[in-house]
Amino acid sequence: MYRVTALSRAVFAACLAASVSFLSNQTAQAQGGDRPYSWTGFYVGANIGYGWGDVSVRDTNGGVLPGPFEYDTRGLLGGIQVGYNKQFDSLVAGLEIEGGYLGATDGEFRIPSSLPPNFQRLWVDSGLYGIIAARLGIAIQSRTLLYGKAGAIWFDGEAGQKTTRPGYVTHMADGFNGWAYGGGVEHMLQGGWSVKLEYMRLDFGTVTGDQENVGDNSSPIGFKFINKHDFAVDTVKLGINYRF
Secondary structure: OHHHHHHHHHHHHHHHHHHHHHHHHHHHHHHOOOOOOOOOEEEEEEEEEEEEEEEEEEEOOOOOOOOOEEEEEEEEEEEEEEEEEEEEOOEEEEEEEEEEEEOOOEOEEEEEOOOOOOEEEEEEOOEEEEEEEEEEEEEEOOOEEEEEEEEEEEEOOOEEEEEOOOOEEEEOEOOEEEEEEEEEEEEEOHHHEEEEEEEEEEEEEEEEEEEEEOOOOOOOOOOEEEEEEEEEEEEEEEEEEEEO
């Protein structure tokens, strides 16, 4: 999974460099040179993209082997953003709030149960997310902004581990909170509109769930087998903004 993530970042970096070169050339050709333009002000917009992630699950107090058990997950995402920029010469600083839906349901993992042919299913549910992040960038040829972005993220999806063996109740792991960081390139069009290409790493940290014994004589009734889920997603998004 590390090699896949490293490759995806390298591909994104190459695309980002090509986008900056292309957009800068187009601006110069269309305008016959560079004209000063200010990025200062409020903006609103929308985005759509794709995410691919990895999940690592550890069982901490028995039931099955402790793991970690690792699997991939992927899906579409999309949302809206609102923010404010302040430009200082070629330096642009800002704050952005983003909210949307993260699809992460295309991926699961199965591990053998202690009593075959039963098994344990591991998965992550999709859900809403929110990000508040700072942006810091450099304006290139006035209308093209190359920026980095970092902040806090919240996700209301759930992670689960469920046995097919009768006698257990699954309590999902939820309450994802973590960090989001990455960067992108944004290019100003006519009439206050701009388009952007952005990569973000969403690191949700660790959440805890359990499976409670409610009817299996192999362990005490009421005993909870704890599972911990580490979840992170790489995302690439296309977005559009309108500046006031």
